[in-house]
Amino acid sequence: KEGLETRYIGREIYCFDEVDSTNIIAKELAEDDASEGTVVIAKTQTRGRGRRGKKWISPRGGIWMSIILRPEIPPAKAPxxxxxxxxxxxxxxxxxxxxxxxxxxPNDILIGDKKVCGILTEAHARFNTIEYIVVGIGIDTNVDxxxxxxxxxxxxxxxxxxxGVDVDSVDLIRKLLVEFEKVYEDFKRGRFPEILNEWxxxxxxxxxxxxxxxxxxxxxxxxxxGVNSEGALILELDNGKLRKIVSGECIHLGR
Ligand code: BTN
Incomplete structure (x- = not known):
């Protein structure tokens, strides 16, 4: 937490050596009323989870972290x-x-055409209101x-x-939390269209x-x-028709 220049993201940080999944720990903390911005970090995960029920390999050397958020948005906007x-x-x-x-x-971070980071967002709503959202970020920093x-x-x-060199993971986490807070604040102020443009x-x-x-x-x-104002992907099918894709696994076949 030393030198972390954020207002509320990462003000509370839970660090673990080994957990099943930081998203699961974050969910438990959120159920126990952990505040917005609480961060869970682990050196390794035994049951790291990816999207679509896949396993997420989480050896030591990577960044495995989850952030608890409590935005006042309709559940439909959680994605x-x-x-x-x-x-x-x-x-x-x-x-x-x-x-x-x-x-x-929708959310794989690539270097060139290879994946270096995955994001797993899990929203928990009750009576059509968001109680909390856990955003899980997995970055293959110093892993083989x-x-x-x-x-x-x-x-x-x-x-x-x-x-070709090791990355300072603690420093990267700090920078990431600072940037996250900025973009998240923009989001809460209704600037999703501008964020989509950056996307x-x-x-x-x-x-x-x-x-x-x-x-x-x-x-x-x-x-x-393109992507529409909701972040859904727009495909032009071979027959020339447009189709909106809200979710699914995307494979790049070529340019
Ligand atoms: C994906 O399938 O691309 C999403 C991967 C998300 C992995 C991160 S690592 C930290 C957090 N805890 C988990 O169990 N999963 C996410």
Whole structure:
């Protein structure tokens, strides 16, 4: 916490050596009334979770962290936080390391065409009101992706691999929390359209020919032509029709 220049994000930080998942710990703390901005960090996770029920490999050397938020927004807008967080991470990595940082819709942070960070947003609502949101951020900083099981290795990279040197994780967490607070404050002040514009500038998906795998096995292919004001992806299908994609796994097939 030393030298952390934020107003409320990270004013309360819980650090652990090993947990099942920082998102789970954050949820428990939130249920116990932890305040907005409370952060949970662990050196390693035994049951790190990714999107769509996938496992998230979380060895020592990476940044595994969750932030508790209590925004006054309708539950339908909770997914916006994923894009807000993506912009905060992308801006920080770009500024600190000057790498070719991009975002794959909706929320994978890429260096070149390889994933370096994933974001898992979990909203908890009651009576159609948000009680709290946990934003989980996983960054492969000083990890060796060659040691990942094969299905996780492909398409992954780490900051250490891209830079050739170890990264100061504590310093990066500080910078990230400062940037997050700024973008999150903008979001709460109704500046989501501007944040989306920043997201568009980082996007590696817009302009790509993509395949979307939907939850029930449906596959949609087309050119990603943009994102709408809600952050949904707009595809131009091969027959020229436009289709709005709200959720799904996105695979870049080419430009
Ligand atoms: C993805 O599938 O891309 C999202 C990965 C999110 C991983 C982070 S690591 C910290 C937090 N705790 C978890 O169990 N998952 C998130």
């Amino acid at each position: 916006h936080l994923t894009l807000v967080t993506g912009v905060a991470v992308a801006k920080t990595l770009k500024r600190e390391f000057g790498l070719d940082v991009g975002i794959k819709w 992706v060659d040691l990942f099981p094969e299905e996780f290795r492909e398409g992954a990279t780490s900051l250490k691999r891209e830079l 568009r500038r980082f996007s590696k998906t817009i302009g790509s020919y993509v395949e979307i795998r939907k939850q029930l096995g449906e596959i949609v292919r087309g050119e990603a032509v």
